[in-house]
Amino acid sequence: MADPTLSARALNRALLARQMLLERSSLSLTEVMERMGGIQMQYAPAGYIGLWSRMRDFERPMLTQALTDRRAVQATMMRATIHTVSASDYWPMMAGVRRVNREWYTRVQRDIAATDMKAVADAVQVELADGPLRMAELTDRLTARGFPPRASSWAGLWVDMVRVPPSGTWERRRADLYGLADQWLTPVPVTEDEGIELLIRRYLGAFGPAALKDIAGWMGLNVGQMKHVANRMELRPFVDGRGKALLDLPDAPLPDPETPAPPRFIAVWDAMLLVHARRTQVLPEAYRPMVFNTKTPHSVNTFLIDGQVAGTWRFDEGEIRLSPLRDLTATERQALDAEAHRLSAFHA
Numbered sequence: 001m002a003d004p005t006l007s008a009r010a011l012n013r014a015l016l017a018r019q020m021l022l023e024r025s026s027l028s029l030t031e032v033m034e035r036m037g038g039i040q041m042q043y044a045p046a047g048y049i050g051l052w053s054r055m056r057d058f059e060r061p062m063l064t065q066a067l068t069d070r071r072a073v074q075a076t077m078m079r080a081t082i083h084t085v086s087a088s089d090y091w092p093m094m095a096g097v098r099r100v101n102r103e104w105y106t107r108v109q110r111d112i113a114a115t116d117m118k119a120v121a122d123a124v125q126v127e128l129a130d131g132p133l134r135m136a137e138l139t140d141r142l143t144a145r146g147f148p149p150r151a152s153s154w155a156g157l158w159v160d161m162v163r164v165p166p167s168g169t170w171e172r173r174r175a176d177l178y179g180l181a182d183q184w185l186t187p188v189p190v191t192e193d194e195g196i197e198l199l200i201r202r203y204l205g206a207f208g209p210a211a212l213k214d215i216a217g218w219m220g221l222n223v224g225q226m227k228h229v230a231n232r233m234e235l236r237p238f239v240d241g242r243g244k245a246l247l248d249l250p251d252a253p254l255p256d257p258e259t260p261a262p263p264r265f266i267a268v269w270d271a272m273l274l275v276h277a278r279r280t281q282v283l284p285e286a287y288r289p290m291v292f293n294t295k296t297p298h299s300v301n302t303f304l305i306d307g308q309v310a311g312t313w314r315f316d317e318g319e320i321r322l323s324p325l326r327d328l329t330a331t332e333r334q335a336l337d338a339e340a341h342r343l344s345a346f347h348a
Contacts, residue, residue, distance in 0.1 A: 003237040003245070006209060008281045009257040011240065012307045015280040017253045018206055019272055020054040021264045021304070029055070029066050030086040037206030037218075037271065038085040038093070041074060042298060044173040046267035047084050052346050053264050060170050060346070067165040070185060074163040074175060076156045078199070079220035080105060082163070082175065089198065090181070091188040094160060096195025100221050102157045112154055120151045121158040125180065132164040132179035196221075196229045201249065207277050209238045209248035214276040240279055261307035263336045265320075265343050268298045273309070283309045287325055303339075305332050313340070320344050 006014070016022045018035065025032055032055055033039060041047040052058045063084075066072040073090045077083040080101045085093060106112050120142065127133065127141045139152040155161075160181035168175030181187075196219070203215045212230060216223045230247065238246040248254075266273065273283045273291065283291060283302075287309055291299050302309045303322070310332075311324035320340040328336065 003239050005241065006238050006246065006254075007241050007257060008279065010254065011209065011280045012282060013255045013257050013259050013261070014209065014253065015207060015272060015277060015282060016261055016307050017255045017259075018208070021307075022255065022259060022261055024056045025054055026056050029058075029062055030071050030088075033072060033084065033086050034089055034202065035205060037202045038077070038083040038089065040081060040269045040271045041084045041168070041175075042082050042269050043267075044168050044175065045170050046269050048170050049265065049267040049343070049346075050270060052343070053266065064165060064169045064171065067169060073181075073185060074165075074168045075161065075181065076101075078218065080157065082168075084168075087185055089202070090162075090185060092190045092195045092198040093202075094181075094195065095190040095192050096197075096199045097220055098157075098160075099192060100225060104220065105154065105157050109154065111148075111150075115148060115151055115154070117151075117154065117158045120147055120155050123147065124152075124155045124159045124161075128161070128178065128180045128183075132177050135176045135178060138178060193229050196226050197233065200226065200230055200233065204235070204247065204249045205252060207272065207280075208252060209236075209246040209254075210276070210279075211244060211246055214279075215247075218271070218274070218276045244279075261304065263332070263339045264304045265313060265339060266302045266304060266309075268301055270299070270302075273299055273302070281308060290325065303336060305336065315344070315347050318344065318348065320347075 020035060032051060039047040039050055048060055048063055051063060067074060071087055072084055073087050074082060074084045077093055078097055123142055123145050127138060135152060139149055142152050143149055161178045162181045162184045163175040164177045164179045166172045167177035199219050200215055203218050204210060212223050212227060216226050219226065234250060235247040236250050238248060240246055291302060301313045303311050303313055310326055311322055314321050320343050322340060
């Protein structure tokens with residue numbers, strides 16, 4: 001029998017359901033982060049807004065407290081970018097991407113070849129042994145040891161480090177305080193393949209159904225580096241409207257394509273707008289150059305109407321200022337304004 005076909009709208013509603021944007025979730029904060037596949041968090045407030053849009057009764061101190069209590073952790077992870085994940089996801093996810101991140105960075109930063117990165121890693125372990133340091137201080141200490149100034153920024157791919165709160169939070173947005181991950185969290189032995197399997201599960205649970213290429217791109221791997229793991233997993237096959245093969249978790253939600261989607265606010269860096277989720281049409285292609293371009297590689301704040309980006313927003317002088325990208329109906333505007341009022345109160 002032919003694999004079931006999923007329309008673009010069916011994929012859109014599947015994504016929204018899994019991202020908890022059809023209905024806010026009553027799950028715990030760490031469970032929500034796991035359902036999201038982690039939070040891309042180069043700009044700290046974006047993570048808080050992402051959780052506010054997805055959780056019932058979320059308040060700003062909740063994420064800061066989770067980071068302080070070490071139930072959540074912020075580090076350089078998938079695609080060598082800053083993510084916040086649950087503490088239980090950290091070690092498996094790092095096992096899945098650690099080697100590939102290192103190899104990729106060595107290719108793109110060719111002057112690394114002139115530096116003994118094992119020696120840098122050993123030095124970082126020594127310097128951080130007594131506790132966290134600001135990046136500027138770590139750089140000074142490594143430079144004093146004879147390493148190039150940039151070695152401190154490279155070191156994070158050779159030594160597992162976390163960003164220690166209160167840095168990288170709503171209250172102190174610059175994430176520049178670093179500590180050793182194995183001092184911050186109890187190490188857990190995980191193989192690379194076990195890590196890749198968890199990453200596949202997290203991706204499909206957050207963004208699926210999806211093609212192997214989409215999953216690999218989100219992880220920062222190529223298909224050849226993860227296909228052997230996907231092949232041994234029990235995954236459900238689908239095809240999209242163009243006949244392209246998709247995979248999914250057997251029990252993941254697939255809501256009716258006509259399920260209503262309420263207005264939702266999305267902050268910069270939200271992973272569901274990236275190219276790996278393109279087939280869901282959450283971001284209409286006509287708007288993509290307005291959201292991602294050379295001036296805004298981090299994207300801009302957007303809002304969703306009926307499951308698609310329909311405009312941008314900013315917080316200014318105590319209010320959410322809206323800039324629609326298309327005409328809104330009176331009903332759409334009324335619902336959007338009500339959600340904007342709630343987001344203004346969250347900022348206050």
